[in-house]
Amino acid sequence: MRDVAELAGVSSQTVSRVINGHPHVADDTRQRVLAAVRALDYQRNFAARALVTRRSGTLGVIGYESPLYGPTSMLCSIEGAARSAGYFVSVASVRHLDRRSVLDAVDWLRRQSVEGIVAIAPKASMAEALGEVSDRVACVTVGGGYSETVPSVRIDNVAGARLATRHLLDLGHPTVHHVSGPPDWPEAADRASGWRDALRAAAAPVPAAVPGYWSARSGYEQGRRLVRDPSVTAVFCASDQLALGVLRALHEAGRRIPGDVSVVGFDGAPDGGYVLPPLTSVRQDFTELGRRSLELLLSRVGGAEGAPASRCELLVPELVVRQSTAPLRRVSLRSTR
Amino acid sequence: MRDVAELAGVSSQTVSRVINGHPHVADDTRQRVLAAVRALDYQRNFAARALVTRRSGTLGVIGYESPLYGPTSMLCSIEGAARSAGYFVSVASVRHLDRRSVLDAVDWLRRQSVEGIVAIAPKASMAEALGEVSDRVACVTVGGGYSETVPSVRIDNVAGARLATRHLLDLGHPTVHHVSGPPDWPEAADRASGWRDALRAAAAPVPAAVPGYWSARSGYEQGRRLVRDPSVTAVFCASDQLALGVLRALHEAGRRIPGDVSVVGFDGAPDGGYVLPPLTSVRQDFTELGRRSLELLLSRVGGAEGAPASRCELLVPELVVRQSTAPLRRVSLRSTR
DNA sequence: GGCATTGCCGAAAACGTTTTCGGCGTTCAT
DNA sequence: ATGAACGCCGAAAACGTTTTCGGCAATGCC
Numbered sequence: 001m002r003d004v005a006e007l008a009g010v011s012s013q014t015v016s017r018v019i020n021g022h023p024h025v026a027d028d029t030r031q032r033v034l035a036a037v038r039a040l041d042y043q044r045n046f047a048a049r050a051l052v053t054r055r056s057g058t059l060g061v062i063g064y065e066s067p068l069y070g071p072t073s074m075l076c077s078i079e080g081a082a083r084s085a086g087y088f089v090s091v092a093s094v095r096h097l098d099r100r101s102v103l104d105a106v107d108w109l110r111r112q113s114v115e116g117i118v119a120i121a122p123k124a125s126m127a128e129a130l131g132e133v134s135d136r137v138a139c140v141t142v143g144g145g146y147s148e149t150v151p152s153v154r155i156d157n158v159a160g161a162r163l164a165t166r167h168l169l170d171l172g173h174p175t176v177h178h179v180s181g182p183p184d185w186p187e188a189a190d191r192a193s194g195w196r197d198a199l200r201a202a203a204a205p206v207p208a209a210v211p212g213y214w215s216a217r218s219g220y221e222q223g224r225r226l227v228r229d230p231s232v233t234a235v236f237c238a239s240d241q242l243a244l245g246v247l248r249a250l251h252e253a254g255r256r257i258p259g260d261v262s263v264v265g266f267d268g269a270p271d272g273g274y275v276l277p278p279l280t281s282v283r284q285d286f287t288e289l290g291r292r293s294l295e296l297l298l299s300r301v302g303g304a305e306g307a308p309a310s311r312c313e314l315l316v317p318e319l320v321v322r323q324s325t326a327p328l329r330r331v332s333l334r335s336t337r
Numbered sequence: 338m339r340d341v342a343e344l345a346g347v348s349s350q351t352v353s354r355v356i357n358g359h360p361h362v363a364d365d366t367r368q369r370v371l372a373a374v375r376a377l378d379y380q381r382n383f384a385a386r387a388l389v390t391r392r393s394g395t396l397g398v399i400g401y402e403s404p405l406y407g408p409t410s411m412l413c414s415i416e417g418a419a420r421s422a423g424y425f426v427s428v429a430s431v432r433h434l435d436r437r438s439v440l441d442a443v444d445w446l447r448r449q450s451v452e453g454i455v456a457i458a459p460k461a462s463m464a465e466a467l468g469e470v471s472d473r474v475a476c477v478t479v480g481g482g483y484s485e486t487v488p489s490v491r492i493d494n495v496a497g498a499r500l501a502t503r504h505l506l507d508l509g510h511p512t513v514h515h516v517s518g519p520p521d522w523p524e525a526a527d528r529a530s531g532w533r534d535a536l537r538a539a540a541a542p543v544p545a546a547v548p549g550y551w552s553a554r555s556g557y558e559q560g561r562r563l564v565r566d567p568s569v570t571a572v573f574c575a576s577d578q579l580a581l582g583v584l585r586a587l588h589e590a591g592r593r594i595p596g597d598v599s600v601v602g603f604d605g606a607p608d609g610g611y612v613l614p615p616l617t618s619v620r621q622d623f624t625e626l627g628r629r630s631l632e633l634l635l636s637r638v639g640g641a642e643g644a645p646a647s648r649c650e651l652l653v654p655e656l657v658v659r660q661s662t663a664p665l666r667r668v669s670l671r672s673t674r
Numbered sequence: 675g676g677c678a679t680t681g682c683c684g685a686a687a688a689c690g691t692t693t694t695c696g697g698c699g700t701t702c703a704t
Numbered sequence: 705a706t707g708a709a710c711g712c713c714g715a716a717a718a719c720g721t722t723t724t725c726g727g728c729a730a731t732g733c734c
Contacts, residue, residue, distance in 0.1 A: 001690065011714045016692060024711055041473075046450045047393065048690035050384035051719050058427070058449075065417070067409035067623075076402045079430050088449050090395070090427045093416050112395075112425050113383045136378075216611030244611050251613055274553030274581050276588055276613050286404075338720065348684045353722060361681055385720035388689050 001044065008036040019044055050113070058088040059297065060109035062102065062119040065093050068214075069240075069269040070286050071120045074143055077290030078118060085298060090114060097122065102129040110137055116301040118293045121145045124186050127152070138301045142293035143286065145186050146312065151300070153293045153313040157187050160282040160317035161194025164236045164264045167280070167319055169202050171262060172328035173234035178209040179222045179246055181238040191238045191266060207232075212242050219245025227253035233261050233328055240265035240272050240281055247275070247324070258326035268320055278322035288315060338381065345373040356381055387450070395425040396634065397446035399439065399456040402430050405551075406577075406606040407623050408457045411480055414627030415455060422635060427451060434459065439466040447474055453638040455630045458482045461523050464489070475638045479630035480623065482523050483649065488637070490629045490650040494524050497619040497654035498531025501573045501601045504617070504656055506539050508599060509665035510571035515546040516559045516583055518575040528575045528603060544569075549579050556582025564590035570598050570665055577602035577609050577618055584612070584661070595663035605657055615659035625652060 005012040010029055017025050018033045036042070050056045059082050063075055075091070082089045092108050094101035102121060106129075109117055117137055121127050122144030130139045131149030139150050146152040168176045178195045181188025192209050199206045210225060212218040219242035226232055227249055237243035243265035247257060255261050257277055265272060268283025292313055342349040347366055354362050355370045373379070387393045396419050400412055412428070419426045429445050431438035439458060443466075446454055454474055458464050459481030467476045468486030476487050483489040505513045515532045518525025529546050536543045547562060549555040556579035563569055564586055574580035580602030584594060592598050594614055602609060605620025629650055 012690090013692080013715085014713060017713085020692085024713085026712065029712085043447060043450075045388070045690050046448060047384045047387035048719090049692075051382070051388050051690080051721085052692045054719075056384065063413075065413045067406045067413070069404045072404035072409045075428075076400075076404070076430050079428055080402070080432070083429065083445065088427050088445075090425050091412075091416055092420065093413050095417070108420065108425075110380060111383060113380075216608050220611055241608065241611075244608065248611055248613055271553050271578065271581065274557055274578075274585055276585055278585075349720090350685085350722080351683060354683085357722085361683085363682060366682085382720050385689090386722075388691085388720080389722045391689075 001042065004033065004036045004040055004042050007039065008032040056088075056113045056115055057086065058090055058112060058114045059294075059301075060106075060112070060114035060117040061089055061091045062105045062109070062117060062121060063091055063093045064097060064120065064122070065095050070143060070267060070284070073286035074120055074290040074293070077287040078142075078294050081291045081294040085294070087115075087298075097126060099125050099129040102126045103133070106130070106133050106137065106139075116140075116297045118142055118297050122185050122187060124184060127186075138297060140293050140297045140300070143187075143284075143289045151296055151311045153289060153296055153315070154187075155284045155289065155317045156314045157190035157317075158194035158197065160266065160284070160319075161191040161236070162198040163317070163319045164266065164280075164282050165195045165198035166202075167321070168234040168236060168262055168264065168325065169198065169204060171234070171325060173262065174328075175199060175204040175207060176234045176236050177207050177226060177232045179212050179219060179226070179235060179237045179242050180209045181212065181214055181242070183211065188238050195236055212238070214239050214241055216241045216245040216248075219243060219247075220249050222246065223249025224253075226250075227255065234325075235261060235263050237263065237265050240267045240269050240279060243272075243279055243281070243324075244275060247277075247279075258324055259329060262325040262328075264319075264325055268317075273322060277324045280322045280325040281320055282317045283320050284317045285315065338379065341370065341373045341377055341379050344376065345369040393425075393450045393452055394423065395427055395449060395451045396631075396638075397427050397429060397443075397449070397451035397454040399442045399446070399454060399458060400428060400430045401434060401457065401459070402432050407480060407604060407621070410623035411457055411627040411630070414624040415479075415631050418628045418631040422631070424452075424635075434463060436462050436466040439463045440470070443467070443470050443474065443476075453477075453634045455479055455634050459522050459524060461521060464523075475634060477630050477634045477637070480524075480621075480626050488633055488648045490626060490633055490652070491524075492621045492626065492654045493651045494527035494654075495531035495534065497603065497621070497656075498528040498573070499535040500654065500656045501603065501617075501619050502532045502535035503539075504658070505571040505573060505599055505601065505662065506535065506541060508571070508662060510599065511665075512536060512541040512544060513571045513573050514544050514563060514569050516549050516556060516563070516572060516574045516579050517546045518549065518551055518579070520548065525575050532573055549575070551576050551578055553578045553582040553585075556580060556584075557586050559583065560586025561590075563587075564592065571662075572598060572600045574600065574602050577604045577606050577616060580609075580616055580618070580661075581612060584614075584616075595661055596666060599662040599665075601656075601662055605654075610659060614661045617659045617662040618657055619654045620657050621654045622652065 005015045018030045079089050092105040117139045119141045124145045127141050127145035127147040141152040143154050180192045210222045212222045223246035265279045265281040268281045272279040342352045355367045416426050429442040454476045456478045461482045464482035464484040478489040517529045547559045549559045560583035602616045602618040605618045609616040
């Protein structure tokens with residue numbers, strides 16, 4: 001900076017002023033400084049600036065090590081939103097989804113003096129861990145676990161599950177089976193309860209939910225249990241991946257989709273449109289989720305202390321109907337086969 | 338830090354010494370300092386440290402906005418490796434895959450004074466852009482585009498494509514068709530040339546490659562063109578996604594897989610095992626790629642100036658055979674249907 | 675017992691910005 | 705003509721570390 005000042009024939013504070021766009025600097029000196037900056041390819045020192053302004057201009061994102069569609073999309077949109085707000089983003093991914101890992105990640109990010117953290121933290125225990133440190137650093141969670149103590153933005157999973165279940169009931173299915181996600185994931189629990197709600201509201205029988213993990217493999221395993229019951233004609237899966245596995249199990253058992261049984265997934269990943277058959281699914285707008293979470297975080301870190309202690313945003317998901325669901329074939333037809 | 342020093346009854350430089358694990362500090366004073374640190378929840382100031390050491394301890398990674406399996410896995414493993422080497426990682430994702438965007442991202446990261454950059458930069462133009470700035474900041478590219486001027490680590494796409502093609506030829510198929518990726522992606526070009534090589538080596542006819550983009554949608558479109566030709570019995574797709582689309586097109590045209598036509602993909606995403614039918618694919622170890630790229634970057638930023646100006650690591654991919662490929666059915670059999 | 679060596683620690687000078695303060699000229703109202 | 709107000713700019717003090725230097729005791733060696 002001193003070099004720039006020297007070259008432009010001004011003092012270093014004047015350079016600082018033009019860099020930061022302060023007013024009260026004559027136009028020709030500004031031009032001279034700018035020219036010198038370009039000539040020397042000057043970049044202001046990040047550390048020195050952070051030191052004196054006491055702001056790092058950096059936000060942290062906690063993700064987890066699994067190349068899933070949702071988290072990844074959110075990470076990207078968070079980063080995009082952060083950059084256009086002038087913030088850097090630093091990531092810390094956790095390998096295990098537990099309290100300890102979250103605390104470690106928070107600690108790691110704090111060492112870098114991030115000004116706030118958005119956590120893609122799917123399990124309840126993770127959100128709670130975040131609550132423990134939320135007095136030391138601003139946090140929000142996005143698209144997964146949530147707790148009273150930390151603001152979150154996510155989709156309305158209950159509503160989404162209702163949408164899916166209602167869709168199947170409307171197609172004439174007497175009831176809907178559910179391959180759920182792991183129960184300690186709030187998303188999974190909410191989806192299961194939305195499904196249950198919808199069945200009860202329609203006075204349909206409520207079969208036991210088949211507990212799965214999220215993966216296609218697990219869907220396949222649970223699907224093989226489902227096919228033993230010839231009465232199932234409609235299955236709502238807690239994720240697209242699960243649905244993929246279920247689809248395969250059904251197929252191997254000779255069930256036609258959607259002829260014999262209808263399947264709907266959850267997430268609305270774009271590839272869902274190209275599996276066989278294209279999957280009806282509840283789509284969540286991950287990009288919007290990311291954007292919103294960053295907005296929420298900034299509103300808290302922005303110094304607006306008057307902001308409410310804890311806020312929570314719910315986005316409504318949308319059902320995209322594709323070929324994996326169809327009206328129930330009449331029983332008489334099926335038995336003539 | 339002064340508070341800690343005061344509480345422990347020592348000077349601040351002694352605190353600095355124990356924090357940084359320097360020798361020559363008495364054991365009981367070390368304990369006192371450590372206790373004080375804990376009592377005050379002291380965290381050393383990142384900016385001040387960076388300022389004086391002239392090292393940010395931060396690495397940048399350039400990714401792109403697409404929730405693909407490969408890039409995401411690499412990002413995770415890069416972060417993990419960086420963290421265990423004591424580096425923070427800051428991300429900048431580019432929306433468009435061109436020179437300009439890369440330069441912008443580099444500039445953005447440089448503003449944060451990253452010590453090095455690993456770029457997940459699939460197109461050739463991006464790698465070249467990186468070459469332009471590689472005198473100002475250490476760069477490596479990983480898993481995609483590459484250029485002479487910047488070190489890279491990637492899999493041997495040519496070998497992978499040969500593997501896939503050979504596999505199909507060995508199954509008795511007279512030739513193998515290819516749905517390629519976009520030609521300005523070096524990965525796609527390499528896979529196409531590996532495929533061509535293998536065909537020539539086997540003296541098999543070389544059909545025209547069908548140019549696609551990477552997506553399932555594009556695979557579907559190209560698949561619909563392929564099905565017009567009844568003579569195709571084996572298709573090598575440049576990605577799993579493409580294969581998904583091709584699978585669907587074949588299925589809709591009434592072709593049985595692998596009975597009538599065998600299909601192999603590229604990438605080896607875990608879900609490939611659960612589509613219908615489970616996809617034979619060339620698997621690349623993205624985790625290893627990420628790890629290696631970070632290692633390479635560190636060897637260059639580590640100050641070992643004696644390191645060669647440009648290095649390039651090639652990992653060998655591996656074929657995982659699943660149910661989407663089978664020996665060619667004899668023509669006589671097929672015509673009796 | 676003197677002298678060099680070594681272990682432990684504190685004083686002070688960086689590191690490269692931003693910010694506060696004040697000085698100098700010019701303009702404007704009185 | 706005079707004082708206030710204002711626009712422009714430089715001097716200097718932070719910001720919180722690390723690092724270099726040096727001081728003081730204790731120890732080892734002759």
